[in-house]
Amino acid sequence: MIAIANTTFQRVRNAILGQMYPPDTSIPQEEIDKIGMDTIFVEDLGFDSLEQIELVAELEEEFDINIPDVVSDEIRTVGDAVRAVDLLVNREI
Numbered sequence: 433m434i435a436i437a438n439t440t441f442q443r444v445r446n447a448i449l450g451q452m453y454p455p456d457t458s459i460p461q462e463e464i465d466k467i468g469m470d471t472i473f474v475e476d477l478g479f480d481s482l483e484q485i486e487l488v489a490e491l492e493e494e495f496d497i498n499i500p501d502v503v504s505d506e507i508r509t510v511g512d513a514v515r516a517v518d519l520l521v522n523r524e525i
Contacts, residue, residue: 440514445464447490451479451490452477467510468510471509472508472509491517495521497520497521499520503516504516
């Protein structure tokens, strides 16, 4: 499970960075490193509600899942997103 979660984390982080930076942009390592499981989308990354909706749509496409509104409404941190994706991919919610 740790390896799966780590892979999920990396894919979620890449989706986040994809929203924060234009394609083909060199992203400083310190920007990559500041995104951890406890990173809060609004406070730490400055996401607004539209950016959060766009991220959910990106995660649905990336992982070929449907994230119900009741689940997406509870995603506040990167860790919340990783756990939700893992559960949906494994059909546990």
